[in-house]
Amino acid sequence: MGMSTTAMRDYLDGPHKAARDAVRAALAEHADLKDLAVQLPRDEYRDRVLDLLLESAAAGLPARGYPKEYGGEADLGGFIAAFETLAFGDLSLMVKAGVQFGLFAGAILHLGTERHHERYLADAISGRLLGCFAMTETGHGSNVQALGTTATYDDATGEFVVHTPTAAARKDYIGNAARHGRMAAVFAQLVVGGESHGVHCLLVPIRDADGATLPGVTLSDCGPKLGLNGVDNGRIVFDQVRVPREALLDRYAQVDAGGNYTSPIENPDRRFFTMLGTLVQGRVSVGGAAINASKVALTIAVRYGARRRQFGAPGSSEETLLLDYRMHQRRLLPLLARTYALHFAQAELVQEFARVFSADRVGERDEHDRRALEAQAAGTKALGTWHATETIQLCREACGGAGYLAENRLATLKADTDVFTTFEGDNTVLLQLVAKGLLTDYRRSFGELDPLGMARFVAAQAVEIAVEKAALRPLIERLRDVVPNRSDAGDPDAGLRDDAYHSGLLRYREEHMLSGVARRLKAGVDAGDDAFDVFNRCQDHVIAAGRAHVDRVVLEAFQSAVQEAPDELRPVLQDLYDLHALVTIEAERAWYLEHGRLSPGRSKAITALVNDLCATVRPAAVDLVDAFGVPGAAVDVPIVVPSQHE
Amino acid sequence: MGMSTTAMRDYLDGPHKAARDAVRAALAEHADLKDLAVQLPRDEYRDRVLDLLLESAAAGLPARGYPKEYGGEADLGGFIAAFETLAFGDLSLMVKAGVQFGLFAGAILHLGTERHHERYLADAISGRLLGCFAMTETGHGSNVQALGTTATYDDATGEFVVHTPTAAARKDYIGNAARHGRMAAVFAQLVVGGESHGVHCLLVPIRDADGATLPGVTLSDCGPKLGLNGVDNGRIVFDQVRVPREALLDRYAQVDAGGNYTSPIENPDRRFFTMLGTLVQGRVSVGGAAINASKVALTIAVRYGARRRQFGAPGSSEETLLLDYRMHQRRLLPLLARTYALHFAQAELVQEFARVFSADRVGERDEHDRRALEAQAAGTKALGTWHATETIQLCREACGGAGYLAENRLATLKADTDVFTTFEGDNTVLLQLVAKGLLTDYRRSFGELDPLGMARFVAAQAVEIAVEKAALRPLIERLRDVVPNRSDAGDPDAGLRDDAYHSGLLRYREEHMLSGVARRLKAGVDAGDDAFDVFNRCQDHVIAAGRAHVDRVVLEAFQSAVQEAPDELRPVLQDLYDLHALVTIEAERAWYLEHGRLSPGRSKAITALVNDLCATVRPAAVDLVDAFGVPGAAVDVPIVVPSQHE
Known part of the structure; x- marks a missing residue:
C-alpha cells in the first residue's frame, strides 16, 4: 500500500x-x-x-x-x-x-x-x-436523583450535617476512598429549613493529613475486583458529619448564613441536570480511553496474526499466516475499521467539548449546545466501551491460549476495561438518554422539560413529545427519495461504495426508528395505557433508535476524516471506511430487508463485498495498527516480539 | 406459574x-x-x-x-x-x-x-x-499433526529418545507441569528406523517422588493467567530424554524390540484421528462445564434483577425491579432459554458418549458412530463455551458495578471460563470440523478419507466431496415443500409457535448452507483455482454452515425434552423453548429474508413475539434458575443475599 x-x-x-x-x-x-x-x-x-x-x-x-x-x-x-x-x-x-x-x-x-x-x-x-467523587451509593447508581445521603443545614451553627440515613445510602465503589483520599466531593440531598432541594455537592474531609479516618466517617474497602485493582475503591458511611456552610459547592445554588436557599435555576430538575452536565468530561474521557484500549489489543492481535502460522495448504512448505485466513480477517479487520471510525468520532467529540467548555457564554444557545454535547458524549461512550469489550475479547480469542497468559497483556486489558460499559453511566441507560435527547430536539423546547432524560426515564414527557412527532413525517418522505429502494436495481453492487448511499441508509434507519418510537408512544397513550408501561414496552426500540443515531454520527465522522485526509492517506482510509460502513449496514441488514431498503441480492452483495474489503485491507493491517502509536513498552509482549521461542 | x-x-x-x-x-x-x-x-x-x-x-x-x-x-x-x-x-x-x-x-x-x-x-x-497431558506446543495448538517433539526409537538400547528439537516444539500451557505433575503423556512424532510414523503418545516421567525435576527435562511456569490461576500450567522442554520401549501407549501402534513398527490401522491420518478421537471426553466435559458456569452466572444475575430496583414510574412509591424492564428481560431471558436448550443438548451428547464408549464393538458402524460423536461434541463445545462467555459477560453488565466486585463472583467466573472458547479445540476450528464431517457424511465413504477433518483443513478432500453434492439437490427441493414461503401468508403470526415450523426453518438453513458451500468449492475447483484458496474463500461460509447444523441439533434436543417432560413442567418448558427457537431464528432473520423464507412482516412478528415471550417467562425466571440447583455456597453472594446493606 x-x-x-x-x-x-x-x-x-x-x-x-x-x-x-x-x-x-x-x-x-x-x-x-x-x-x-x-x-x-x-x-x-x-x-x-x-x-x-x-x-x-x-x-x-x-x-x-x-x-x-x-x-x-x-x-x-x-x-x-x-x-x-x-x-x-x-x-x-x-x-x-x-x-x-x-x-x-x-x-x-x-x-x-x-x-x-x-x-x-x-x-x-x-x-x-x-479526593473522592462520592456520588454512587449501594442503592443507587444510574438513578442519581434518588440518592439517599442527606446534607441538612443547621442554621444554629451555620453548618451542614452530612448523613447516611440507610444502609442503601452508603457511598459505594468510590475511587480513592479505601486508601488515599482525604476529602470527598459528596453528592447528597440538600435539606434547608426542612425543605429538600434535591441533590447537591459538598466537600467533606474524610481523612486527616496522617491518613487517619475522621470522626463520624466510616471507610471500608470494596475488596478485590475483576480488574483495576490499582484503584482503591471503597465505601463511605457518614454519621452526622458536620462541615461548614462553605463546603457547599455553590455555583448553581447558594445557602446564606440565615438558611435561605437560592438558585439561578428555578426548576429543580433543570438545576440537577445542569449541575450534572458540567461533569460530562468523565464520560468523554472514558469513551476515549476505551477506544485507545482497543488499539492496544488490536496492535497485539494483528501483529500476532501477521506472524503466527497454523495449518495451511497441503504440500506447501510453510503453514499459512493466521491473518491470511478469511475467518481471521473477518473477525479482526472490521474491528480495526471500527476503531478508526470511533477514533475520528471521539476526536470530533473532544473538539466540541473543548469549544463548548471554553466559551463563557450563557443563554439558550449555550444550553442547547451543552445538551447536544452530553448526548454525543453519552453515545460515543456507550459505543466506544462496548467496542472495547468486544474487541479485546475477540483479540484474546484470536491469540488462543497465548492470549490467556498475563504476560501477553490481553488478560489485564480485558479485566481492566470491562467495567467501562457500566460506569460513568450504564450504556443501556446512556443510549436511552441519546434517544430521549433526539425526541426532545424535535420539540425544540427546553423550558420545563428535563433536558438530560435521565430522570426516571421520563415516560410522561416522552409521550408528550410523541404527540408532536407528526412534524417528522415529511422528513421521512424526503429520505425515501434520497435512498431509492434498490430492490429492482439491476446491478446489486452498484453504488455500494458510495458515501452518500451509506449515510442515506443510516439516516433513514435513524429517522424511521425515532418516528416509530414516537408513534408507538403516542398510540399507547391514546389508548389510555399507563405512561410508564407504554414506555417500557418500547424500551428496546428506544435503545435501538439511540444506537442507530450514534452509528450514523460515527459513520459521518469517518467520512469527514477521509475527505480531510492528506492525499497519500486517503486511499487506505477510504478502504477502511468502506469496510466500516458496509459492516455496519451488514449488521443491520435484517432491518433494511424488513423495511424494503435492501433487496435480498443487494444484501448478499454487501456480505461478499465485506469479505473482499477485508482482503483489500489485509496488506495494510500491520501499518494500520502501528499508526496508533502505542509505545513498545505497552505492546512488546512475548507473542509479538520475536524471541528465542520462535 | x-x-x-x-x-x-x-x-x-x-x-x-x-x-x-x-x-x-x-x-x-x-x-x-x-x-x-x-x-x-x-x-x-x-x-x-x-x-x-x-x-x-x-x-x-x-x-x-x-x-x-x-x-x-x-x-x-x-x-x-x-x-x-x-x-x-x-x-x-x-x-x-x-x-x-x-x-x-x-x-x-x-x-x-x-x-x-x-x-x-x-x-x-x-x-x-x-500427570500432565503434554500435547500443545508453543508453535502448534490446533494443528496437532504438525507437532515438533520427537520420540526416536533406539534399537541398540530398546528405548525411545524424547526430544524438543526447536524452541517452537516446547510443550506449552500444560496443566500440572509447573508444580505438581510427576509424569507426562507426551505427544510426539514417532521415529522408528529412521522413518516417521506421525504423532503418538508416550509416558515420560518428569519429576521424581520428591518433586525434583528429572535429568534432561526443563520445566517452567506459564506465570499468571487471566483466570484459572489454581492450575499450574507450565512448559516442558526435553533434551534427549530416554524412556523404555514400554512407555509407548501402544493400543493403536506397536514397536517391537527389534524396531519394527506395526499398526492395525494402515493409513497414518486415519490412525492419528482414531487415536485423537478416543480423547473426545475432554471436549464433552468442557462444553458441559461451560453450560454449568452459565447457570451460576444466570442464577446470580436473575436473582439480582428480581430484587434490585432502579428508576421507575413517575409518582410511584417504589422504583421498578430491573427484571421488569423490557430491555433487562431481553438481555437475560433469551440466555436463560438457551442455557436450557444447551443443557438438554449436552445431556443427549453425554448419553451418546456413554453409549458409544461403553460398547466394545468394532467395525465400520462403530467408527461412524465415533465420528458422529466427535462432531456432536465439537459443536456442543463450541456453542456451549461461546454461550458461557456471552452469558457471563451480560450477567456482569446486568449487575453493574456490583458485578465487577470479586465478592459477587461474576468476575472470577468470567476470567476462569474465558479460555474455554479456545482450549480443547479452538471454536472456529471445531465448527469447521463439524461442517467437514457433514460434507463427509454425504459421501458415505470413510475409507481413505481423513475422518475428523482437522488435518490441514483438508481442502482437497472437501472439494472432492463437493463433486458429489448433486445428490443433495433433491433434499433441498423436499425442504422447499416442507417450509412454505410465508411471504404471501395473510397472518404473519400463524404457526410461529409450531415446533415443526422451527425445525423446518433450521433444517432448511443447514442444508442450504452445506449445499452452497459444496457448490462453491466445486465451482472454484472447476475453474482451476488452487484448492486451498478455494477453501479459504469459503471459510466463513463453512463455519456458518457448521454453526447452522449445531443450532438445529440443539433446537431439536430442546423439542424432545419438552415432549418428554412431565405434564406439570411442559407448559413452562414450552414457553422457554419457544423463546429459544424464535430468538435463534430472529438472530438469523437476515438470512431467511435474503433467501425468501421469511417475509418482512413475519420477521417483525417474530421480534414482537420474542418480546412477548420474555414477559411470559419473566414470572418463572427465578424458579427457572433455582431449578439449576447451584449450591448456595456457590451463589450466595452479597448482591443476592439480603444483608444489612439493603
Missing part, C-alpha cells in the same frame, strides 16, 4: 499531537507499567499507582486542563487527549487520574466558586489533596 | 441425578470455594486446589468413569455429569480434575494397553500419580 505509518499517526493524533506524545514518552519510560497489575500485591499496586499519579501531576498532565489562574494551561482538548493516551499504559493509573484530576478536581472547578477554586484547585491538580 | 422447582431440577438432572447431587453436596461443604481464586496467593491456591483434587478422588469422583478392574464404576455418563457439576464451584479445581482424571488418565486408558492400565491407572485415578 505504501502508506506512511508516520503520516497516518500524525493524522490520527490531530491537533493534540504534542499532548499525546508527552504521555507516550512518559509511558515509554516505564517498561513495567503493563505488568504492574499482575506482579504487585494489591496494596503495593495501589501505592505504586499513586506514585505514578503524582509523577504525572508533576509532569503537568492534569494542569493542561485547568485554568491558568490555578497553574493550568486551559487546553481542554489536549487534556482529554493526554488522558485518553494514558489508556495505552496501566488502566488503574488512568482511572485513578480520572477520579483525581477529572471527577474530584472537576467537581470543584465546575460546581464550586472562586473561594473553592482558590482554596483547593491547585492542590487537587498537583495531587497534594487527594 | 406454579412450577415445582424440585420437579424441574429432577428433570434437568435426569439419569445422573445421584452423581450430580454427590458433587453438589461436596461443594456445599466448602463455603470458601467461590472465593479461593481471589483470596489465595498463586502457589497456595494451586496447592489448595490439589488438596481438593485429592479429596474428590478419595470421594470417588474420578473412579465413576473408569473400569471396575481398576477400582472404577464404569459409569461414563455419571462421570461426565459429576465433572460438569464441579463447574458450579471453583473452576481451577474443575480444570485440574479434567487434566488429571480426564486427559492424563484418559490417555492411559484409551491409548495404552493392559500393562499400562495395570501399572498406572489406579494411581492416576487416586491422584497418587499426578
